[in-house]
Amino acid sequence: MKTIGYLGLGVMGYGMTSNLIDKSGGDVYGYDPVPALRERFAARGGKALDQARTLYETCDIIFMCLPTNAIVKATITEIMEIARPGTILVDMGSNSPYVIQDLHKTALEKGFHLLDSPVSGGEIGANGGSLVIMCGGEREVFETVKPYLQMMGKTVTYMGPSGCGSTAKVANNMMVGIHLLAMGEAFAFAKKAGLDPQTLFDAIKGGFAQSAVMDVKVPKTLSRDFSASARIAVHLKDVNNAMELAGHLGVDLPMTKIVKEQMDWMDAHGMIDEDQCALVKYYEDAMGVEIRSDR
Known part of the structure; x- marks a missing residue:
């Protein structure tokens, strides 16, 4: 049995490690620089470590x-200085395909394996083991790790060589960003026109406009709950990765540019660490409304 470790025990990491603890049949080691997150992980049944170095060595x-x-690059570089050659590194965050490909090349030169395996599904998917996981790297390394990924995700797909998982995640979050803006604009417009947002949501959620974004984010908006299950700041990183990749490819992304403009607006107004659904505030500000139920 492989010895499993996890770095980063925040909103997403906690949910994913909980599924590994419940389903792997072995110990799951974890590290986070925040003591409270290590304590929560330990209370959940994980083996919390006080130093990242111990996890790398174990x-x-x-x-x-x-x-x-930047943190991913620094962390993977540090791991390769300390861990045993042959160790498999699996990056489950959202990162630039170019950063991952450069790290992958270095990993091979030093005798390590690196997969880019970003996820979609947010906190709900992480907690429920229902994430969508997209993987890039060597196929045989993917097959070794796949049973563990399946403990965390409802679908685990091999996308191709290094960087392909990260590119798939970029495309995924381009669409999610556009959905968020469409939702915010439409509900602010409806409120301005005199509709009750809760009644609108109830009326259309089973129709052609239905989406996972609307299903999850409209109820949070209506209750004015902007606590982050998925931060705008992290999503903006994905949008910036998309713009960088588009520049290399020589293509234009007009809709993604609008997403970036509105996320930059949230940053300028001190709301970048709120949940993605807080993007509705851009339209609320522009239309002079507040999207909450009148019922």
């Missing part, structure tokens, strides 16, 4: 869900 497969390209 584990055969190291999963990670970290917030930025």
Whole structure:
């Protein structure tokens, strides 16, 4: 049995490690620089470590869900200086395909394996083991890790060589961003026109406009719950990755540009760490309304 470790025990990492603890049949080691998150992980049944170095030295497969390209690059570089050659590294965050491909090349040169395996599904999917997982890297390495990924996701798909998983995630979050803006614009418009947003949601949620984004994010909006199950800041990173990749490909992304503009507006107004559904505030501000139920 492989020794499993996980770096990053926040909103997503906690849910994913909970499923590994319940389903793997072995110990799951974890590290996060925040003591409270390590304590929560330990209370859930994980083996919390006080130093990341101990996890690097102990584990055969190291999963990670970290917030930025820079942190991922620094962490993977550090792991390869400490861990045993042959260790498999699985990046489950949203990162630039170019960063991942450069790290993958270095990993092979040093005798390590690196998969890019970003996820979609947010906190609900992480907690429920129902994430969509998209993987890039060597097929044989993917097959080794796949049983563990299936403990965390309802679908686990091999997308192709290194960077393909990250590219799939970029495409996924381009669409999610557009859905969020469409939802915010439509519900603010309806409120301005005199409709009750809750009644509108009840009327259309089973129709052609229905989406997972609307199903999850409209109830949060109506209750004015902008606590982050998926932060705008993290989504903006994906949007910036999309713009970078588009530049390399020589293509234009007009709708994604609008998503970026509105996320940048949220940043400028101090709301970048709120939940994605808080993007409705852009339209509320523009139309002079507040999307909450009148009932």
